[in-house]
Amino acid sequence: xxxxxxxxxxxxxxxxxxxxxxxxxxxxxxxxxxxxxxxxxxxxxxxxxxxxxxxxxxxxxxxxxxxxxxxxxxxxxxxxxxxxxxxxxxxxxxxxxxxxxxxxxxxxxxxxxxxxxxxxxxxxxxxxxxxxxxxxxxxxxxxxxxxxxxxxxxxxxxxxxxxxxxxxxxxxxxxxxxxxxxxxxxxxxxxxxxxxxxxxxxxxxxxxxxxxxxxxxxxxxxxxxxxxxxxxxxxxxxxxxxxxxxxxxxxxxxxxxxxxxxxxxxxxxxxxxxxxxxxxxxxxxxxxxxxxxxxxxxxxxxxxxxxxxxxxxxxxxxxxxxxxxxxxxxxxxxxxxxxxxxxxxxxxxxxxxxxxxxxxxxxxxxxxxxxxxxxxxxxxxxxxxxxxxxxxxxxxxxxxxxxxxxxxxxxxxxxxxxxxxxxxxxxxxxxxxxxxxxxxxxxxxxxxxxxxxxxxxxxxxxxxxxxxxxxxxxxxxxxxxxxxxxxxxxxxxxxxxxxxxxxxxxxxxxxxxxxxxxxxxxxxxxxxxxxxxxxxxxxxxxxxxxxxxxx
Numbered sequence: 420x421x422x423x424x425x426x427x428x429x430x431x432x433x434x435x436x437x438x439x440x441x442x443x444x445x446x447x448x449x450x451x452x453x454x455x456x457x458x459x460x461x462x463x464x465x466x467x468x469x470x471x472x473x474x475x476x477x478x479x480x481x482x483x484x485x486x487x488x489x490x491x492x493x494x495x496x497x498x499x500x501x502x503x504x505x506x507x508x509x510x511x512x513x514x515x516x517x518x519x520x521x522x523x524x525x526x527x528x529x530x531x532x533x534x535x536x537x538x539x540x541x542x543x544x545x546x547x548x549x550x551x552x553x554x555x556x557x558x559x560x561x562x563x564x565x566x567x568x569x570x571x572x573x574x575x576x577x578x579x580x581x582x583x584x585x586x587x588x589x590x591x592x593x594x595x596x597x598x599x600x601x602x603x604x605x606x607x608x609x610x611x612x613x614x615x616x617x618x619x620x621x622x623x624x625x626x627x628x629x630x631x632x633x634x635x636x637x638x639x640x641x642x643x644x645x646x647x648x649x650x651x652x653x654x655x656x657x658x659x660x661x662x663x664x665x666x667x668x669x670x671x672x673x674x675x676x677x678x679x680x681x682x683x684x685x686x687x688x689x690x691x692x693x694x695x696x697x698x699x700x701x702x703x704x705x706x707x708x709x710x711x712x713x714x715x716x717x718x719x720x721x722x723x724x725x726x727x728x729x730x731x732x733x734x735x736x737x738x739x740x741x742x743x744x745x746x747x748x749x750x751x752x753x754x755x756x757x758x759x760x761x762x763x764x765x766x767x768x769x770x771x772x773x774x775x776x777x778x779x780x781x782x783x784x785x786x787x788x789x790x791x792x793x794x795x796x797x798x799x800x801x802x803x804x805x806x807x808x809x810x811x812x813x814x815x816x817x818x819x820x821x822x823x824x825x826x827x828x829x830x831x832x833x834x835x836x837x838x839x840x841x842x843x844x845x846x847x848x849x850x851x852x853x854x855x856x857x858x859x860x861x862x863x864x865x866x867x868x869x870x871x872x873x874x875x876x877x878x879x880x881x882x883x884x885x886x887x888x889x890x891x892x893x894x895x896x897x898x899x900x901x902x903x904x905x906x907x908x909x910x911x912x913x914x915x916x917x918x919x920x921x922x923x924x925x926x927x928x929x930x931x932x933x934x935x936x937x938x939x940x941x942x943x944x945x946x947x948x949x950x951x952x953x954x955x956x957x958x959x960x961x962x963x964x965x966x967x968x969x970x
Contacts, residue, residue, distance in 0.1 A: 443638045443756075446639065447635060447638035447640050449772065450770055451771070451797075454629065454631045454634075454799070457604055460602055460603075461527075461631070462495075462528055462532065462601050465492050465528060466492050468492075469491070475488045477490075477491045477673065478524055481675065482585075484586070493595060494591060495532065496529070496597075498529035499530075500594055503596070504593065511535045511559045512610065513530075514540050515539045516570065517563065517654060518653065518654070522587075523659075527660070531601075532596055534599075536610060537610070538558055539609065539653075540655055541612075543913045544570075545911060547910070550574055551619050551620060552612050552620055552622075554576065555619075555620075556612075556808070559579075565582045565584060568580055602627055604627050605801050606626060610622045611656070611747050614846075619858070623807060624805040624808055625804060628802060630660065632750050633665055636661075636743055639669070641718075642668075642671060647671055647692055648672070648694070648695045649691070649693035650675050651678065651679040656747075658851070679702075681706050684703050685706075689715050692716050693716060694719070699723070699850060701882070714737075715738075719738065720732070723742075741754065741755060743755065743766075743767070748803060750797070750802055752769060752770055752797065753767040765839070769835070773796070773797055773798060777789075778792050778794060790829070791829070791830075792827065793828070794825065795823045796822045796823070804817075828840040828842070828843055845936075847876035856875070858915075859874045860873065860874050863903075866906060868893060868898055869892060869903070870892060871926055872888060872890045872891065875887045885918035887919040887921065887943070888919065895924065900922060904951060916951070920950070921944065921947075922949075923943070
């Protein structure tokens with residue numbers, strides 16, 4: 420297989436050879452240079468293509484809408500006028516609930532023209548989770564799809580809400596704005612809220628430089644103007660925004676689907692000629708295998724952090740699989756350009772310019788092969804978050820001088836590879852979402868029928884982890900797990916709802932009267948757990964790694 424990139428024809432064999440060593444030329448991936456280049460800031464780059472090749476395809480919704488670079492930039496200027504007409508002024512923040520679509524990209528570009536800052540919010544948030552984000556953002560108004568209007572208004576915050584219909588004629592009817600200039604690399608690009616793994620969700624303020632640093636994660640010579648990235652990922656995640664930046668670098672296309680669908684994945688990729696994507700590999704691998712699965716245009720795909728699943732995905736669909744370690748706060752300092760043939764959860768090697776430390780609980784350097792917390796120093800300060808919005812103390816606590824504290828335990832090996840061990844904070848990662856166990860526990864504990872509870876993650880071959888709720892009710896005989904679940908539906912994000920509810924007489928305690936979570940999952944009889952009827956068929960506890968049960 421051959422493909423055309425900046426460096427001429429590149430064969431799959433050559434890609435494999437280069438990625439085995441983890442070495443690529445500086446022109447392919449040098450975040451410290453690329454991220455600080457004003458010409459590569461997204462709005463300026465889109466305008467550059469619009470001026471030189473206005474008819475070049477840029478944005479495509481799988482529903483049929485298609486925009487060239489010229490059309491997209493002109494519409495972004497019209498949307499900018501509309502934002503001003505709504506009363507937004509430079510420096511203001513506004514909330515959005517717009518799924519992955521051309522409209523979502525236009526709104527982001529328009530905000531950069533006006534100098535206002537978008538705060539994309541997960542429409543699955545409910546109750547105190549949503550109320551906190553809306554209040555903390557201090558946004559002037561919310562721009563949402565009509566189906567999400569009630570989500571905002573039901574919160575009771577009083578935030579003004581403006582709905583944006585699909586193919587809404589109002590922004591396009593405005594006169595194009597005359598931009599005063601393009602944003603600088605250190606200007607605020609958006610605020611992405613964390614999942615609240617260490618308490619209430621924090622607003623991560625990202626500048627354009629950090630987002631531009633996504634260029635090079637797939638080496639730049641592997642991509643060209645004929646490439647297209649498939650993006651069915653939400654815009655309230657960096658995963659939904661980074662493909663736009665990467666494709667604008669080379670003049671490629673972004674194919675957008677509002678919500679990921681495992682069953683539609685391959686047909687979308689084929690229909691739109693997509694050559695790269697980030698994929699929830701476990702979900703796609705769970706679809707029925709077909710003899711022609713490898714007959715597709717994909718060349719490169721980010722997959723899960725499970726090396727075995729990555730190899731299976733690559734073999735089944737004939738694609739070169741890669742991965743990246745990172746977070747909203749620190750970007751992606753580690754890249755895995757070749758799935759290792761050994762076991763473990765590998766997160767790759769440092770990108771050019773990044774430095775890493777692995778420290779033990781005493782703050783001393785951990786030896787190669789020993790587990791410790793990962794600290795990252797970027798090539799330049801703007802390549803990590805500017806701050807946590809309104810939280811100077813939390814911002815200061817996230818850094819040790821110039822080093823960002825990831826809160827993740829890793830092992831650095833002598834060959835320069837890093838292996839992921841665990842998150843040091845109390846969090847569960849399910850289908851790419853970080854779920855704060857303590858935040859879910861606070862909601863459950865407020866239920867009038869619950870005396871005590873604990874939230875745990877149990878390994879799952881598809882989701883990564885599923886949420887297990889162990890609950891001690893005040894009246895065990897009268898307690899109904901289904902009724903509790905029904906109450907939680909209106910209070911928790913959908914991704915945080917428990918997959919297992921185990922009713923207990925008591926929970927083990929620490930000397931300080933806290934629930935002892937260590938080893939707790941081994942004490943629970945997951946085979947008899949209540950599960951929501953809409954979920955996947957029940958698996959026995961014997962099928963759940965680490966779960967032994969008490970029967």
